[in-house]
Each structure stands twice: as structure tokens, then as C-alpha cells.
Amino acid sequence: MDQWTTARAETVEQQLHRRGISDKRVLAAMASVPRHIFVPESQVNRAYWDGPLSIGYGQTISQPYVVALTCELLEISENAKVLEIGAGSGYAAAVLENLAHKVISIDRLQELVSLSRENLKRAGCRNVEVICADGTLGCPAEAPFDAIAVAAGAPAVPDSLKKQLKVGGRLVIPVGRSKRQQDLIRIERLSETEFKTDNLGAVAYVPLVGAEGWTDAG
Template structure:
């Protein structure tokens, strides 16, 4: 998978490539579709949610410029797979999931995979997890109308937010926002397709 769907599409960060090779994706998908685990497309994981395609997880990790000393906030735990990839690179990952059933399953999958530096929190990811701030990177697997204000307040100086933003007419743009002395500097990284970011500072549930 890594050679054809990750490296061949331009991912170059050695730490990201090593993480993608090391984390067993099949451990984070339902057993009924484990045979599709390494296909480069999203897969259903229940509760109307999906596990992101491998390339998008790698792209997000590389765009975040993760290093071994980083504390990461992962918004939208889902299956726990992306959190496991980030945790292979970074020092600590706090992952927040709004759907309790998914949070429980992710905790179990992470434990079974031997990932010990991820803490899964059940709650509104748009509020962040302030008790563990500041974060060197905040990474979101769901698209919102803008960058949630609480995330900016929980970001370390020089920290990066990587998330998809809604651009209208069903179009989403993956962006990296870096916190500098003059505020956030935003770079666009390409078109993507993610589930909605549900929460107080995202898309409110109907």
C-alpha cells in the first residue's frame, strides 16, 4: 500500500512513511471488511462515519509537520486509525470523538494494537480539550465552515492546524493554519471530501 498509494502520490516525510508502514490498518476496520483495509478509499465504520483513505491520513500527518516531541489534538477519532498513525510519530495524542460508540470502539482498537500514547475523549471536538493544551498540532478529520476559535486558543506558538474547510457547493479545501506572531497563516493544500464537523463551533446537528 505505502509504495503505491502513499509514496507514489508524493508523500516524502520519512516519519510519516514509517508510521504508515507500522500501523496495522486492518485492526481499525470492521472484521467484515478487513480484506479492504488497504484500499485507498474511505471505508464505513458504523454510526454514519468512515475511516479516511490512507493517503489522506498520510497527507494530513505530513502537512502538520509532526515531530517526536509534539503533543497532538486529533479531532474526530472515528476508528482510531489516524490517531495511531500520529501517535507513532508524536509524543502524545489526545483524540476527541463526539459519537460515544465510536469512542469506545476506538479505545478498544488502540489498546489491542498496543498504542499506549493516545487518550480518547468523548465530547464536542470543536471545543478542543483545554485541560491538555497547548497543542503543537490540531488535526481534524471532519469539515467545518471555519477554524473553531477554541482551537486557536489551545494552539502553541508555531503550532499547526490541519483541517478541511467547507467552501460552498459541496467543495472542501484542506488547509494548514500556522500560529505566528501575527496570527494564523493559512495555506491551501487541495480539494478533499470529509464528513461534517459536528459541534458548537462547527455544524450544529439538526
């Protein structure tokens, strides 16, 4: 095994499995996606560090554990269509692609859309479409979705995202009154009008900016 394969194996065992991530498909996806491709060159030596890393433009690539936890909570099937809000550098979308049939990833910053597309291409990902748009409004043209993953903290759950969930689908999103501190929330759509909400505890994400999020990133 090369150094990156070894690093991913160690990440899966030490950062994920030991913390309770048990979904075999999620663990396999985390073991296969080359995270070092999705970090800036200056951060490559810390690619598998147990924490978020800056990718520029005031944004971060999420901690491996948080990506794995989100994927596990979404319970993604092989034929699922997934919406990701906050493409970043493309890493989480690459993991999601290993679990789903199709991934639509949205970012409001064109610079990050271009970066994530380039990184995903380098990683050999073919079933991810990256769009520059207001992620708080979702992607009505592709709705409904089996799963929606939001990689930024919102002051409240955007109604647009809830409406774009299939019945039986799940949405994972950080929600809180603070722009830097939230609770990780999982919402399951039980029917056209009923939703079940679970609180998974405190997290810290960058702000979700948009029409149904924060008005600015400050």
C-alpha cells in the same frame, strides 16, 4: 512477511510515496500501523484500499493517503503533543502516536470512543487518550498543542482550536460551505495574534458537528 505487512508496504509505495509523501517518519508510521485492526470485520479484505471505508454510525476511516498527507503537513516532532478531532475507529490516532509524544483524540459519539479505545489497545498503543466531547471546542485542559488534526469538515475554522495551538504549531482542517465538500486548510500560528493559512485543495469529509461546527450531521 505476512499478508498484512506486504499490504502495508504496497500501500506506502503505491498510494503514498508515488503521490509525493516523502517524510520518512510518516512513511514508517504508515508502514507499521495495522490498518486492518481499525476497520469492521466485514471490511477487512479492503483494509488497505485506496479510499475511505464505512465504520458505522455515519462515519468513515479516512483514505490512507489523506491520513499520511495530514501527518506530513503537521510536521510532528517526537516530543509533540497532538490533538485529534474525530477519533473514528482510532486509526489516525495510532499513526499520530508513532510520530508524537502524546495524542489526545476526541469524538462526540460514545460508541466510537469505545471502539477506538478497544482498537488502540489491540494495536498496542499506549500514548493515546480518547475523550468523548465536542471536538470543535478542543481540549483546553491539555492545551496548548504542537499540532491539531481535524478529521471532519467545518463551515469555518473553530476559534477554540486556533487558540489552543502553540506558537509555531500547525492545524490541518477541511473547511467549506458544503457539508460534503471542502478545501484542506493548514494554519500555522506565527505569534499570539498572527496566523498563516495555506489551501491544499479540494477534499470530501463527513461534517464536523458541534458548537463551532455544523449543528447536525445531515
